[in-house]
Amino acid sequence: MSTIRDVARLADVSISTVSRVMNAPESVVPEKRERVRQAIDDLGYRPNALARGLIYKETRTAGAVIPDISNLYAAEVVKGMEDMGHALGMNLILCNTDGSESRIIRNLTVLREKQVDGIFFMSKPVTEPYYEMFQTMKIPVVLVATESLVYELPSVKVHDEQASYDALTYLVAKGHRRIAMISGPIGDTVAGLPRYKGFKRACRDGLGLAKVGDRVEFVPFKYQAAYEAMSRLIDRIPDLTAVFCASDEMALGAISLLYDLGLRVPDDISVIGFDNLKIGRMSIPKLTTVEQPMYEIGRQAMQILQKLRNSDPLEQLRLYLPHRIIERDSVRAV
């Protein structure tokens, strides 16, 4: 690999001149400029970003700390980040964490050593140890598909509570009254709790229901867990007409159980999901769901990081992107 010295030698100029044609070409007389350009071409020279980074204190690289990249939701967000990053000249170091605290810590440490310009922290609540690391690193952090109400950290996500409220309201508008929910774990303060809360509030407002306890199953955000939860729900609430699932994957699990029981969706029971993953368009029936603009969340996250790097002001610390209901074939009017 050739260095700036090789170029300088070949063009018969000093290394500072080479540096100048790369960074401020006008400050070099055309004749030399051409000679240097020629030499750069001949050698296939490319500047070493490590050396540059050492000086500029900037690497044009950000870290993305993610529980599970093989999750469709995360992958879509990452794509948005990457695409916007590409436009802004930023790269992404991907860190899969499995949600393990020790692995998150190790990843944050490495990212810091690699002098990333910023960190995207995804889908997990920000606990004390993470926040402390953010502090000592003193580089921009943006929370993606998560937020912190206790720390002053910028975030991008949808308004989960409201989205959930809207989902239930939609079901009610379609004439449903006996509605159940397959919720995520209540201990999950990012996606579990708020979606449950939205459901509860909508039950009160739309259905005049004070207590919803027996209409809800709290299970992990997984297909199989939802499959089993659906089974319990159908036993418990015989005249059920609709189910709100806290994720699309869960909705598929619920539909699958219904199918196994010989019940038709949406003829016998309506199902609405949450996320709007691509698979919702490929399922039978096609899934009615609450869209989260995942790709856009990723793009905006990268833009926020950019603003932070430029010390541009943020319009709002916590950014909520709009959600909306995508009507497909899994919900019918009753």
Next chain:
Amino acid sequence: MSTIRDVARLADVSISTVSRVMNAPESVVPEKRERVRQAIDDLGYRPNALARGLIYKETRTAGAVIPDISNLYAAEVVKGMEDMGHALGMNLILCNTDGSESRIIRNLTVLREKQVDGIFFMSKPVTEPYYEMFQTMKIPVVLVATESLVYELPSVKVHDEQASYDALTYLVAKGHRRIAMISGPIGDTVAGLPRYKGFKRACRDGLGLAKVGDRVEFVPFKYQAAYEAMSRLIDRIPDLTAVFCASDEMALGAISLLYDLGLRVPDDISVIGFDNLKIGRMSIPKLTTVEQPMYEIGRQAMQILQKLRNSDPLEQLRLYLPHRIIERDSVRAV
């Protein structure tokens, strides 16, 4: 951010001593070693990987050049790479390319500037310009889910032609005789052509069929394209009993069309997919398919890179990981 000088000053030793306690602690007397460790702790010091990289000529970072990370297949492979990378102390810079040549080139250029230790090149054929860049970068390149028969580049993938052959043979063993295929584009030499060829060979061997022209639709690897292709196939071949789809997404498209036509899978028509994406377990009916060990492909790719970096010999340049048929509910015996 504190530097090695700050630590040295605080511990009242020279910077080389600090460097030593980080890289060869035994070479420092315990007393000083402790003092240095204390100082490191107090300051929260972490070495600057850029400075290190400049010296070691190694960044412990690899680049992953991928057409579309939001693709379930790619995401699973990347997860395998990341997990193995984490075990080996390597990080991954993710480069989404949309398959655009100019974007691939730009990404390769940046990766080179950032001095990555290796490159994973995924799912696309290696054309002349890419190969030339690989040459001039002179860093290890591993082809993932693609291979080159013309260049001497290490690769990891399944044996697509054989996997496809096995899929058809499986259908034949289940008693099917009137079988069609929804193939990828024939111009796609990575996944399109070989899977078609395997189908053709198996038709000859298992069905005594010399020509398969009218039994095959060549369309993009997409849900919608497969949906439409299935429609054409069903019109053209009325007594069809089974369809082999070159990807799981395609299989879902085909099943969807069949469903819209009021045909039952597998009762009326059997469908077999290819990939074994997670969604195959969530569809109705659950998809019978040819498994590609995507996660393992990712892991192995990272291991191959590791060997290359250590100049360890590779057992074989082109590594084919085993595929197998996953029997679920979309194929029946006739």
Next chain:
DNA sequence: GTGAAAGCGCTAACAA
């Protein structure tokens, strides 16, 4: 307009 020299943070001889 250009080159020499200092320095980004670190490691690795080389002396002491």
Next chain:
DNA sequence: TTGTTAGCGCTTTCAC
């Protein structure tokens, strides 16, 4: 065992 010094490849004063 330790400190001093010379770089790694680059940018940026500062003279000329």
